[in-house]
Amino acid sequence: MILRAGNCLILEHGNHVVMNIFDVYPLFPIKPARAEGALLWDEEGVEYLDLYGGHAVISIGHSHPHWVSAIQEQVAKLAFYSNSIVNPIQQAYAEKLGEMSCLIDHSLFLCNSGAEANENALKLASFHTGKDEFIAFKGGFHGRTAAAVAVTDNPNLRAPSNETDKVHILEKDLAEVEQKLANGRVAAIIIEAVTGVGGIQIASKAFLEGLSHLSKKYGSLLIMDEVQSGFGRTGAFFGYQSIASISPDLITMAKGMGNGFPIGGLLIHPDIEAKHGLLGTTFGGNHTACAAGLAVLEVLESENLISKAAKMGKWLEERFSRLSFIHEYRGKGLMVGIEMKFAVGGMRRQMLMEDKIFTGSSACLNTLRLLPPLCITEAQLERFEDAFLVKSEQLIDSQQ
Numbered sequence: 001m002i003l004r005a006g007n008c009l010i011l012e013h014g015n016h017v018v019m020n021i022f023d024v025y026p027l028f029p030i031k032p033a034r035a036e037g038a039l040l041w042d043e044e045g046v047e048y049l050d051l052y053g054g055h056a057v058i059s060i061g062h063s064h065p066h067w068v069s070a071i072q073e074q075v076a077k078l079a080f081y082s083n084s085i086v087n088p089i090q091q092a093y094a095e096k097l098g099e100m101s102c103l104i105d106h107s108l109f110l111c112n113s114g115a116e117a118n119e120n121a122l123k124l125a126s127f128h129t130g131k132d133e134f135i136a137f138k139g140g141f142h143g144r145t146a147a148a149v150a151v152t153d154n155p156n157l158r159a160p161s162n163e164t165d166k167v168h169i170l171e172k173d174l175a176e177v178e179q180k181l182a183n184g185r186v187a188a189i190i191i192e193a194v195t196g197v198g199g200i201q202i203a204s205k206a207f208l209e210g211l212s213h214l215s216k217k218y219g220s221l222l223i224m225d226e227v228q229s230g231f232g233r234t235g236a237f238f239g240y241q242s243i244a245s246i247s248p249d250l251i252t253m254a255k256g257m258g259n260g261f262p263i264g265g266l267l268i269h270p271d272i273e274a275k276h277g278l279l280g281t282t283f284g285g286n287h288t289a290c291a292a293g294l295a296v297l298e299v300l301e302s303e304n305l306i307s308k309a310a311k312m313g314k315w316l317e318e319r320f321s322r323l324s325f326i327h328e329y330r331g332k333g334l335m336v337g338i339e340m341k342f343a344v345g346g347m348r349r350q351m352l353m354e355d356k357i358f359t360g361s362s363a364c365l366n367t368l369r370l371l372p373p374l375c376i377t378e379a380q381l382e383r384f385e386d387a388f389l390v391k392s393e394q395l396i397d398s399q400q
């Protein structure tokens with residue numbers, strides 16, 4: 001039995017407390033027990049449509065059979081060995097990732113999560129440039145570990161020890177960026193091409209190209225945080241590739257990379273020295289993680305999921321962008337923000353409870369965030385459309 005007490009969840013077994021679980025996120029009152037594709041089922045067998053994708057994690061679909069058997073076979077053969085041996089699956093993974101992302105000449109550092117990928121990218125940028133300041137942007141989210149949270153635009157997530165005057169969190173304004181770069185101390189600029197937590201704000205082509213130009217001009221590196229927008233979600237392999245023709249110095253990734261198996265990574269441009277021993281990790285790039293990651297790439301390719309994401313994104317945009325109660329529709333492929341003229345919290349909850357549809361929210365209270373598995377079908381999106389229209393009208397009526 002689970003009870004909530006203050007900040008903790010208490011698991012009770014009989015009458016005695018056995019363990020506290022640290023309270024991380026607000027909880028929805030449902031317990032998914034099984035999943036397939038874009039569907040989840042709870043312990044009673046009630047079906048839910050997942051337009052949240054476990055927070056942009058589920059790319060090829062829940063429990064995809066190819067992914068399941070790749071993990072099972074790898075675990076049975078050799079689940080883990082550290083980076084102190086040559087790992088052929090890691091090499092196969094790097095080769096496939098290079099081919100699919102068109103970044104064949106880059107180096108790959110594998111880790112376990114998005115925050116860790118950013119932490120290592122920021123550190124490598126500082127090693128490479130010998131500089132110690134960073135530029136990040138309003139609305140950006142890069143993780144909760146020390147350096148990642150320091151470049152995240154949310155002071156509530158920072159402990160006193162994470163506060164620093166070496167990070168400049170700016171508006172997306174090239175003149176302001178250049179002014180900061182001109183001090184000569186900026187190691188890197190970090191940006192999400194399409195913000196996730198920030199509510200699907202899409203950087204413009206001119207802005208990304210401007211950052212690329214300015215970072216080179218002032219000897220700083222450009223880090224693209226593709227943790228949420230990567231792996232086909234936007235209809236291109238990486239989100240920035242759907243917007244601008246640039247070559248970022250460092251690209252960070254996680255979420256959709258493993259379809260639920262923990263794996264993160266950092267792609268390093270060939271001009272950046274990746275000296276032996278600068279970065280390291282025990283678990284990163286282990287055999288099972290790479291088998292899971294390779295299976296994700298194989299399915300993205302064999303099922304054309306990246307072009308399907310682009311197609312479904314267009315379908316959603318056509319249906320939703322002109323509705324009168326929508327303030328703004330922002331989307332790239334299946335990374336979608338629907339900004340309403342009212343706060344979406346109640347609507348989201350109602351859809352979950354009554355229509356059995358999971359959606360996401362964002363730091364922008366009026367924006368509903370959709371991050372479905374890339375295998376979502378038109379019929380499943382129509383199911384969402386029907387529920388969304390009814391719930392929007394009900395909310396508008398209740399506010400008049």
Ligand SMILES: Cc1ncc(COP(=O)(O)O)c(C=O)c1O
Pocket residue numbers: 113114115116118141142143144192196197225226227228229254255
């Ligand atoms: C853009 C972006 N970067 C980094 C992170 C942190 O990733 P993780 O939670 O795997 O540490 C997230 C998580 O939501 C994210 O959306």
